[in-house]
Each structure stands twice: as C-alpha cells, then as structure tokens.
Amino acid sequence: MRKEQNALTLENLKCKKVGLVLSGGGVRGLAHVGLLKALDEYGISVDMISGTSAGALVGALYAAGKDNDTIRNFFKSTSLFSYHYLTIQKPGLLDTDRYYKVFRTFFPQDTFESLEKELFVTTTNLQKGTAEVFSSGPLIQALLASAALPPVFSPVQIGEYLYADGGIMNNFPLEPLSSCDYLIGSNVTKIRELDKKEISSSLQLANRTTALMIYAINHKKMKRCDLLFEPESLDKIGVLDRKGLELAFSIGYEHAISVLEESLSISSGNHRIQ
DSSP states (O other), X not given: OOGXXXXXXXXXXXXXXXXXXXXXXXXXXXXXXXXXXXXXXXXXXXXXXXXXXXXXXXXXXXXXXXXXXXXXXXXXXXXXXXXXXXXXXXXXXXOGGGGHHHHHHHOTTOBGGGSSSEEEEEXXXXXXXXXXXXXXXXXXXXXXXXXXXXXXXXXEEETTEEEEOXXXXXXXXXXXXXXXXXXXXXXXXXOOOOOGGGGOSHHHHHHHHHHHHHHHXXXXXXXXXXXXXXXXXXXXXXXXXXXXXXXXHHHHHHHHHHHHHHHXXXXXXXXXXX
C-alpha cells in the first residue's frame, strides 16, 4: 500500500483520478456492491473501473449508472441454474450465451462506449492461454466471458477464440488503471487460516488449493492499492451459493464503512451522507 497517500482527506481525494479494482469471487461479489454503497455515502466518486468475473459484472452495472438497488436486483433476479440453459453441445454444464437476453435488459445499448465511466473487463483466452482485457466495442459478450467459470459455464466465443472466467489468469486486474492517481481495491477472496477439520474432504482440499493459488498470484498487487477492502468472513459463503447474496452485501458494506472510518482522515459524522 502506498502509505504516503493513506492520510488523504475526502476533499483531497476529490481532486484525484480514482481507479477501482474489483476481484472475482462469484456470489461473494455482492460485497463489492456493499462497498459501492459505502463509497457513495461518503461522496467518493470513481473514475475508472477494472474488474474480473463477478467484479466485472458489478463494475459494468456501476459504470452504466445503475443505482445500488438495481445492481443487487441484477444478481437476485438472474437465475444461475435454469434447466433452460443446460447444454450437451458445448463444454460446460450451462450455455453461457443463453444469458445474453437477461444482460441485454440491463445493458440495452451493449457497448463499452455507452457507459458513464471507463471500464476494463478481464477475460481468459483459453486457446492462447493468456489474460485479455476488453474496454471497447460490444460489452455483453465480454461480461459473459469474464464470468464464465468452468466447468459450470460454457466458454464464450468472441471472434476466433474461446474465452472464460477472467479470474483464471488474473483475479485482481489492477494493471489497466496505471493512469490513476489513487487506487481502491476490493478483494472478496481473502485467505484465512483454517482448522484442520475444514480440509477433511476431497472437495474442501480442491477448494483450498485453488484459493491459495489464486491468492498467491494476486496478493502482491493488492499492496499497490492506496485503500484495500478484504472482508474476511466472506469465505463462509459458497462461490455459487445464491442464498448468500444478501449476507455478502451486508459483510461488504459493514467492512467498507469500518475501513473508511479508520483509514481516511475524515469524521463520519461530518462527511458521511445520511
């Protein structure tokens, strides 16, 4: 973390070009929405957003000018496991392309250029084995690709290539925001120490090792943020557990309020918008 900027006041922050990084994390991504609510209450405006997977979806809705309730409704109303989306013709259990109509309701113009804020969406090019960032042209296909977590969701074809979840290669895509003066990061996949009994099955072992690999790749980048949000209790919520949507939102909001009050040289009583 760049400590020389830690003591910024809200007034000084308003003079900065602020970038926001939103990690992937499935249902836990609702914690990003809680963060956005807290930022709004403190009058903190973001200029550029970079996201992957669930973070890309939240970032796109925010960049489109959607209010907090609309963003939460997007996740509540979008069915993850409808039998209508099952496929045997593509790799993956669900046909990601069939979610296009749902997304079109929230992004009727379907272009990056129609957004109110600059957005960068990270995806994984499965054929090249590289992370690729989309920031112009068609929006929805890039969002679908960024959130297409294998093996549940099928890859998305864009041009000649197949794309999948951006978190595979880059779960904390800070790189596109190099022109920003102040970086805010939100990571919803923080690692905590586990009790031995929490790694007692093959599934728990697989989940733990995957989480460790993702965190190892990205945690050094998180230190480059001027302000970082990492709620610890989110690991109790499954990545695809829709029952945890509201809990993730609440955890994110409460954590964000706590971090803002502690990290910035502000008085919540004087500056927070009630």
